[in-house]
């Protein structure tokens with residue numbers, strides 16, 4: 001048997017050859033990068049990579065090594081792409097971001113839209129971001145808010161995007177893809193739900209409770225104690241309060257904010273019914289302008305990937321390689337394509353940073369339909 005120290009010596013020798021060859025290979029790939037700048041050819045050449053993987057893996061003598069060679073070369077070619085993206089960025093080849101950097105949001109005289117009615121949590125978020133004296137109006141649905149923006153009837157919309165206990169507001173994610181509106185800010189609002197009914201209502205009288213699905217989900221534990229209550233979803237927590245007032249039945253109650261209960265003349269029957277005492281919702285400020293704040297530190301993007309093993313891993317490697325901190329990932333089914341998903345990723349950075357430019361360039365080439373939702 002060959003002693004371990006001797007085997008290791010041989011391995012060290014092979015590894016130093018591999019490192020030298022790797023560097024030589026990368027130098028050539030850098031040259032390829034320059035030719036691609038000159039020709040305008042894309043960095044990612046999938047066909048060439050597939051051919052290389054097939055040829056090289058066939059050179060290995062058994063199936064185990066064929067798999068190894070495939071994995072190794074997938075990585076090697078991914079690294080050479082990353083180097084080429086860097087070279088493109090260094091040579092000032094500008095990607096398709098086309099966002100305009102601004103110093104601050106133009107809040108003065110802005111027309112603001114939120115979904116729901118007076119007393120909606122979105123209105124409270126809007127007030128804390130733009131101040132109480134702002135010029136705001138409400139529409140019935142999230143889609144209406146997006147359309148209002150797109151038509152130029154409002155300058156900014158304030159929409160909920162995720163809650164700390166119930167998770168993503170999936171419809172808003174989908175609308176960000178559908179509309180050419182962009183996120184320019186965000187605000188987190190503590191959410192405290194009340195059970196509210198007509199004055200004089202006793203909890204024992206209640207048969208039916210209205211709220212937004214998120215309001216019902218966030219108060220699931222309390223509502224579970226009253227399983228005989230029918231839970232009915234409406235478009236907004238404040239709409240629920242308005243409905244209870246309008247229908248004048250003591251068998252009905254709403255899960256809504258203290259403010260919504262007050263302005264719809266309801267009595268608070270039970271305070272703070274949310275499961276999580278730190279319940280909070282993150283709202284986004286959406287604009288119809290493709291702008292970003294020059295000091296912005298967070299980017300939201302979405303992209304689609306082929307339904308293939310390893311494809312998400314390869315896309316996420318662009319964050320790791322460029323040292324970017326990913327703060328959130330969500331997935332949503334793609335309409336009409338069963339079991340295929342669109343991914344939404346938030347990460348720290350500014351569109352002006354070289355690392356961000358490199359990562360976005362790579363993801364744009366290697367994923368489908370990359371969309372930058374905003375830098376804020």
Ligand SMILES: O=C(O)C(=O)C[C@]1(C(=O)O)C=C[C@@H](O)C=C1
Nearest residue numbers: 032043044045048049077080081
């Ligand atoms: O041949 C090219 O066009 C290269 O850029 C080199 C290379 C490789 O590493 O072999 C890298 C990226 C391409 O997707 C294909 C192949």
